[in-house]
Amino acid sequence: MDKTARLIIDGTTYELPVITGTEGDRAIDVSKLREKAGIITFDPGFANTGVCRSSITFLDGEQGILRHRGIPIEQLAEHSTFVETSYLLIEGDLPTKDVLENISELLNEHSLVHEDMLDFFEHYPPRSHPMGILSSMVNTLRAFYPELRERDREEEMRLTFTRLLSKLRTLAAASYRISRGHRVVYPRHDLKYCANFLNMMFDSPVKPYVIHPDVARALEVFWILHADHEQNCSTAAVRLVGSAGANVYAAVSAGISALWGRFHGGANQAVVEMLQEIYNEGGDVQPFIDRAKAKNDPYRLMGFGHRIYKTYDPRVPIMEKTCDRLLASLKRQDPLLDIAQRLREAAEKDPYFSDHGLYVNVDFYAGIVLRAIGIPLEMFPVMFAIGRLPGWISQWKESLDDPQRKLYRPRQVYTGLFERNYVPIDERGKKMREWA
Ligand code: ACO
Secondary structure (H helix, E strand, C coil): CCCEEEEEECCEEEEEEEEECCCCCEEECCCCHHHHHCCCCCCHHHCCCCCCCCCCEEEECCCCEEEECCEEHHHHHHHCCHHHHHHHHHHCCCCCHHHHHHHHHHHHHCCCCCHHHHHHHHCCCCCCCHHHHHHHHHHHHHHHCCCCCCCCHHHHHHHHHHHHHHHHHHHHHHHHHHHCCCCCCCCCCCCCHHHHHHHHHHCCCCCCCCCCHHHHHHHHHHHHHHCCCCCCHHHHHHHHHHHCCCCHHHHHHHHHHHHCCCCCCCHHHHHHHHHHHHHHCCCCCHHHHHHHHCCCCCCCCCCECCCCCCCCCCHHHHHHHHHHHHHHHCCCCCHHHHHHHHHHHHHHHCHHHHHCCCCECCHHHHHHHHHHHCCCHHHHHHHHHHHHHHHHHHHHHHHHHCCCCCCCCCCCCCCCCCCCCCCCHHHCCHHHHCCC
């Protein structure tokens, strides 16, 4: 296989090394191109740029493959738990029974947050979005748990990661409770990770929450499906902030902020809002498809399209099955699921979507699963954030250990004015004065 690429610029040939990954994916190393040829590569949105070598997640967007540390997502969703998958991502291999029990114990031990942190929640305006609160609270955690300099690095890291994994869940549930004016429910020692979260969300002194095993399993699968997705927008944000030497709390907080956007983690909320709008307008999906196709309309079908997948997202059939199983087990019907199925069928028949490589993504059924669990709409992106946390941690850790680690600092092609002189204030044009 070719190990060198040749690039000819103004008659001069430059040889650039080609890097090959374990699954055969290839990249031209342009890191020395500017040094050698005085030219940079241009790639808005980094759509064709690899920024690191990573051994965490393999994703093939053409064939619809997703594997974590080599294990297919289908097997993890079928057999694993969220805690086990988190360990796999962060530590690189599946834990033994003893290790897993130990982790569960540690997650329980660290699940409480400092009481003073709960006071902070009280001062957010009532309509604050939980993603904004969560992002701030993760940064606040750093003030309560500064890095433990006296411990060796491995132990310090493990403790910090355990805290984050355990407390993000507690903070998320607390933010929901406080936003509803309800008392905070503390974590319970006897409950597993997912069941504990559900209990913190929904338990009430007048109506004790009964944990339905199928609901807890659906949440488990939802979180496993979101656990990592290589260099996506929020993970890139985590790595970027981390590359400046910022601590892991700051990096994760940046990841939550990136995930908040409706083109990324906010999409699960946006899908349900879109389905609700179709439902409210009588259930006809065609006008929404027509709008999404119209050249001059920025409207998009939420839950469709993906930067990497140009075929089916392998998480979709798992999420769809989870959705069907959960609704059947709860003996519930969701009219939004019927709308979703009709929208998907209509889009699949329309050549616009296949021509543009647009298929449903993981968010398409995720919102319906969350609705069935009882999660309120504004909490949907928070649920994604809890799920993505092990991915962010493992990617941050990997970047820290990377011998080629560098400060993220992209270049640009400048398109502004040529050099000009500073104009004294009295000599500036009328147009400028209109702004005064
Ligand atoms: N509906 C209609 N048309 C779309 C959609 C959509 N959902 N997504 C992309 N397109 C069209 C664009 O209009 C564009 O058309 P054109 O070439 O005729 O102008 C073409 O497809 C390419 O669009 P880009 O924005 O360049 O594609 P990109 O790969 O950057 O977009 C993205 C990926 C942001 C996910 C996009 O598909 C989108 O906005 N989807 C809706 C939001 C969503 O579901 N996000 C969740 C993503 S998965 C995740 O984060 C877990």
